[in-house]
Every structure is written in C-alpha cells, then in structure tokens.
Amino acid sequence: MKTDHVIALIARVRDKAYDFIIRELSKEEIKGLVPSHGGIMSTLFARDRVSMKEVADRIGRDKSTVTALANKLMCAGYVTKEKDPDDNRITYLCLTAKGRSLERKFDDISDRLIATAFRGFSRKERESMVRAIVKMLNNF
Secondary structure, eight states: OOOTTHHHHHHHHHHHHHHHHHHHHHHTTOOSOOGGGHHHHHHHHHOSEEEHHHHHHHHTOOHHHHHHHHHHHHHTTSEEEEEOSSOTTOEEEEEOHHHHTTHHHHHHHHHHHHHHHTTTOOHHHHHHHHHHHHHHHHHO
8 A cells, every 4th residue: 555645645634524514514504613713612612711822732723823713713702812810911712602502513513523534444443543643743
C-alpha cells in the first residue's frame, strides 16, 4: 500500500468532516457557527466560564485565533466575555442561554459525524487508527 500521501488523505478527511458538519448545522437550523467554533463551544459546554487562555490551550489554537472565533460567537449571541474583577488582563468566555441551548444538538451532530467516519470499522481498527494519528501528530 502506498503511504507517502497520508497527509493529503488526512486533509481530505478533514475537508469531508468540515462539509458534513456544515450540512448538519444547516439541517439543525443553527446559524452563525462553523466547525472551527466547535472546540470553544465544547469547552464551554463542560464549564460555563473559561478563560480565553485556557480555551486556547485546550483547543490548541493561539490566543488571537480564539479571540477572533469568540468575537464571532459573541455577535451570534452564543457567548459573552467577562473581565476578571481581580485581574483585568484575564478575560473569560461564558455561554449565554442561547449557546447552552445548542449542547444537545452539538452532541447529536458529533455522534453522527463519528458514526459516519467510523462506519464499517471494528473497535480495534478505530483504536489503532486513533493511536497512529496521535503518534503522527506527536512527531510534529
């Protein structure tokens, strides 16, 4: 089996997953969100209030990228920003009621994405693939 095109294959899987998520968001009539917002929203579903720095660390993005994504989420009414009363350098992201209301739909979309991606895979194949991709990621 030819293996030197693995990065291109991973990129294509990412593109297909992105398109899948866009379609599912549209079906659910969720406006103003794109797949790159998913990491922030998932982080906030776990904890209602998280510092921008912690969000950046958790989703593996730089702070400026998180700021841009968070600003779009704010404009859509899904999150708010709050300054730490004791340290003005710290900004927290907080879910709004509108943002919190998306949690179940996010879970459903995620479940459908994983079911589609791993259709026909045994549990062992799934685990092996994840281990291999993590190992590859760690090489960088």
